[in-house]
Amino acid sequence: MWNRIYALFVARNLEFVRDQSALAWSVLLPVLIIFVFAYAFTEENPEKFKVGLISGSTAGPAATIFTDTRYIRFIEFDDAARNLPKVERHQIDLLFDPASNRYWINQTSPNGYIVEKLLVAAYADSAETLQKTLVEGDEIRYVDWVIPGVIAMNIMWGALFGIGYVIVRYRKFGVLKRLSATPVTAVEFLCAQILSRLWLLLVVNIVIFIGMDLFVDFRMHGSYFNLLLVFTLGCINLICCGLVVAARISSEEVANGVLNLFSWPMMFLSGVWFSLEGAHPWMQKFALILPLTHVTDAAREVMIDGAGIIQISDHLLVLGISSVILLFIGARIFQWE
Amino acid sequence: MPVILQVSNLVKRFGSLTAVNDVSFEIQEGSCFGLLGPNGAGKTTTIEMMEGIKMPDAGEILYQGAALGQQFRIEAGIMFQNTALQEFITVREIMVQFSRFYPDTASIDELADRYALHDFLNQDTRKLSGGQKQRLLLAMALINNPRILFLDEPTTGLDPQSRRNLWKQVQQVKEQGATVLLTTHYMEEAYELCDEIAIMDHGRIIAHDAPDALLAAHFDDVVVQIHAADIPREIGEREFHAVYRNDNAHIVTGDVNRTIEQLLHLDIPLDRLRIRARDLEDLFLELTGKELRA
16 A cells, blocks of 8 residues: 555656646745735835724723724724734734723834824823833734745645646546556545645745745744644645545636635635734634634744644644545545546 | 456446446456447447446446456556556656556566567656557556456557557467457457457447357358449449448359359459458448448
8 A cells, every 4th residue: 555655656746846837836936925025015014003992891082082083993802911912013003992091002113103192192182091001022024924824825725726736637637547447546546645745845835934034034933843733734734625626526627716716715815915803703704714724823823923832722623623524525525537 | 268257237327328238248267358349339338347447337247256346456457548647757657656556567677678668768758659658558557467458449549560569469468368358449450369259339239259250150151342433333232232332342142153253244344353251340230230430
């Protein structure tokens, strides 16, 4: 059995490495994206002013003047303590509790400085006094924040199309039929495809990671082992998604459509490019069923916050369990022809 | 000779079309069995069910008395009508890959010698000519020293020389004791290679025996063949019930002397006359009313 898996694994690796256009594309695309974000957007933060608002309390007149300010995006939070890291990391410019007239601000945040001026001005004619609390923390550049997502997204494209498209092409041209006439079983074939794709994706993305770190010097506060674990589980999960799509389809056009149907919502709704903080609740709920959300969030938690296994265990668990389910479904419905 | 493969009451439907309709036969170990028929007769569907590629809707296929399983896959060599090979890998790499699928394999260099693969052994599989690809596919089918070899129209699209070469190679496989099952629509190929043939039409077997036995059972006459330009169609059809095909009038007769006398009497020129025994092509035409390669 291992001999057969190894034979297929080697053949698939050779095919991938020698198909230079595909290989170049899988390396160049993320590099280009990161360069664009590193140099085009880091100077100018694409977000507007953002203020966190502790909800569930009645605001006084001065607070209402402030919260009526235009061109500030107010995001409601239930709890102050849990959302303080957002101020620390410049994800929001200021956190304000209208009920107690308390606010939290990071002194190193230029946006926070401006928003604070507006808040103080709103209270100028009021008898109420504001209570200021300073928090500390480095700014997270957009590029630091986006890199985990870009790598996760690159893994998604590589996994879905690399597996889905290849199997469908094998089926369409009869390569699968020829293999089905040998002692190779469906499970052996699928294992070889998963292993080959997993190893190639990890190597390609590690190279991209190292290369980008040299150029952009992004933030990496967690353990490399944890990050590798996140990306490995993410790869396996997305490869299994590709397997399910490719289990029966024999037309490249249909496969292309279905794979795009999977990948584009993940591109935009998994929080790769922009935070889903403040997005409509149904969108946030929907994002949780997308594997890319869990890969991106877990990678961000490791890279930006230095999160350990325990902190990201919920994401790992979701990815692990759904991988097993998807693999089971993929193997059950797989057809050679 | 023991039976190696037994097919009973095989049925395969595609929607409302019954492609294979209650087909049964047995293949003796070490023999060459030919499945003949025009396009769409059900040959490929039948052979693919026997290879375990397609599932029959009804009926049973037994390999050495047992249902097709892993043992069959290990011992069977298969060459499909059309096979795409993985891209970006060389002929040698694909041979190595396939040899790893089986516990007992032939030497790749030996196969390369026997099937003249050396010239393109390190070439990408996408760059092979039709004949080269066919030789590679045959070598791949033989990589596991198969006990039973399936060849689905192995010489379709090959030039006459490559075809004869392939026949020679199949003969060698037979001499080494392997059982061969082939489908073809070349009568000459079936006559050359097969010990036993089954003729299929509309999903059924309409005749089944050794080629010579089939001919003997159906024919005790010969064919007098005259170029169609030498004998006007109305005379040929009226006087001799001649069948016109491939630029020739074919006159079937049990009494050659009398037929020639009649032709002379009608002043038909005999310069291009040929007398031949009835062949499988005639048998097929007689049984199905169709040209084999129609």
